[in-house]
Amino acid sequence: MGLAGRVRSLFRGPDEFDLTSGGIGKPLLFLSLPIVVTNLFQTAYNLADTFWLGQYSTDALAAISFAFPMVFLLISLGMGISVAGSVLVAQYTGAGEEREAEYAASQTVTFAVVASVVLGGVGYLFIEDFLALMGASADVLPLATDYMQVISLGLAFMFGFAVFISLMRGYGDTITPMLVMFGSVVLNIVIDPFLIFGFESNPLFGMLGARGLEASLLAATGYTGSGIAGAAYATVFSRALALVVGLAIMFRGIRGVRIRHRDMVPDLRYLRRLFRIGLPASIEGTGRALSMNLLLFIVALFPDTVVAAYGIGTRVFSVVFLPAIAVARGVETMTGQNMGADKPARAERAAGLAAKVLFVALTVGGVVVWFGAAPIADVFTTDPAVVAVAETFLRYVALTFGFIGIMRAYTGSFRGAGKTLTAAAISVLMLGVVRFPIAWVAAGSIGERGIWLAFAVSNVVGAAVAYAWYRRGTWRGGDLTGEDVGLGDAGMEASTTDD
Template identity: 35%
Template sequence: MGEQPIGKLLMKFSLPAVIAMIVNATYNIVDTVFVGRLGYEAIAALTVVWPIQLLSMALSVGIGVGANSLISRLLGAGARREANRAAGQAILLGISSGAVLMLVILIWTDPILRLLGASTEILPLSRAYIRIIIWGGVLVFLPMILNNLVRAQGNPTLPMAIMVISAFSNIALDPILIFGLGPFPAMGVRGAAIATVIARGIVVVTYFIYFIGARLGYRLTFSDFIPAPRIWTRIYAVGAPTVAIQIAPSITFSVANNIAAGFSPVCLPARHRHHSRYFAVDRLQLRCRKIEACQGNHPQSRNYCYLIDNRFHSTISVICTYPCCCVQPRPGIRRDCSQGITH
């Protein structure tokens, strides 16, 4: 990590993440297509609950990014025992955050959905979908955190492989559970939710098999899972800005849903359908560029703690240069998307 060329290191950590996110974004589009065959109401139901999923992703990404940075710095400083403890605390935060969100949503399901813009017509579908998703709340939280824990050990390929397997599992399960193929009954939007939870469960189980076998470089003990607020503070010191950035689209989407709710019930599902199309395409183009630039935090953190100043500054320079290359194409992509929505 302290000797390989900076460009090669960034490509090593960026390319697998880009591939995984492209596959994941493709799954989002395919999932929308399958659910769309159930009608406008089904699309509208999933669009209403999307801010809740964005919130869960924001919290898990924030914990994951904060833990990744902290563990990379600890490993760079040679503090492997502290790195193991930080990994245990990140997993604990993921489990506890998922459990708290699950309780909140289960207790106040209908008020929250109405606040997010659910109309009377689509409230039952939104409720059916989110209650299944939220029962698997811990399974939704942990994959992103575990991905970052593995990347912090210098292994970007395994998270890519597991995310690709999860996405393809979800794509395969969607038509079976949504439309009722073979011995399975047609479950509609419930089937889409169950497929998502199963796919996330595959990720979590696979990672824990690796963790138990100590194949990922971590040797976690029971004491690593005892709450340590000092480590939480260090994780959130880096992860909090990421959470804020990730939550912003959730707020925007909620406002858009409530604006659309002011129209007639006939217009609302169509409006949600256009929102779903836009965000599916937006995730495909945005996530890949964002993840490629952000994966530099691992070599950057290691070199910082190795006190290799020239390599640290070189990494910063490359990371800062990359977004500048994306600024020019951005207006053209945005303009085309907006024209497609307004037609």
């Protein structure tokens, strides 16, 4: 088998394995591995921005430390729709009800567009006030506002692509989103430094030894860059192209779940169903985002070096936790399809296996981060003061990474079973009841180290609560396919019409 064959063997589509029968490990691996790669690409957006803006200025780096949680908050407010759509598609697919899965996907796209436009408009109008409320300094506030206003205007593209990924995952296709994400990330990384720096004093030219080309392009265009807003332009533009590709795939039905024009006519009965399933997921995501923003309120009490180090640390966590997030999404899909197929015991075995594997893998990763904390931080900034603070942050949290894996595995299974309220409760408990209060109290007595300590303690508590709650077995009643909410009039008409 050649190299290309070996690579293809690692990424199998939903037609090559069955999530509802046979072994547990291989289907979970083949489902999760493309999600890991997709999330790596997703994180590459943030890492590219962090790297280039770190070269731009410390204030710009501090600004995106405020901006990223804001982006997360806006997306989290609407993420319940995508989670509900993914769960319904997974359970209908497991039950063999293809038309219901298509209708669920189509309605999800419709209401996701509406939600993202509304949230983007609200974000654009009020983001500066919110950033000021969170304690952004006078130097950082205008930079963070410029970034977030561009993101707010492009939120429909960013959220729309996230919905595409969720719906395809619910069907069991994680390869197609991975490939689309790859193209989008490459585009973003290529245009990022040009939109930030323009063609004058662009560090990329210095790295490539192409100062002559830099001078020629500057003379020809006169473009000197858009600063931090340029990073936002790059992200929105690349996501918009990815969304166009994703919609084309779903409308044509060539891969994964199909959406149909007739099924996209707004069905308020179905909206209530999406709302009921998705609201707890939005609460969970919003709770995470609010926790990040409330922590920023505490972080902002310290100098900008601490704010910048906080941004570096959270970006590193986003990379390390990719396997946990990916496997949790895999567990979510496996649970959904097996609940639809009336096989809850198989879903439980998948969650248990995922929790064990993630605990070991992330603990090993945490040891690596603990020993390499300083060199890792040094990648993102040239400021030695920021490196020193980020090193301490990473070392406080690194050895608790494995517990995040346990929590993610079990909350993923809760969501797949339709128990999104339980998953939300665990997250809110971990972040709002444990992490934030500890950070608030400890920061007053031991400085920023109190914030780092809060991360470590909450990771352990979250894992313990998720495991104990899951062992109660209350998630087993989550099959949603038998509810009396079908295709609706528009869906029934479309069921005999191929558009």
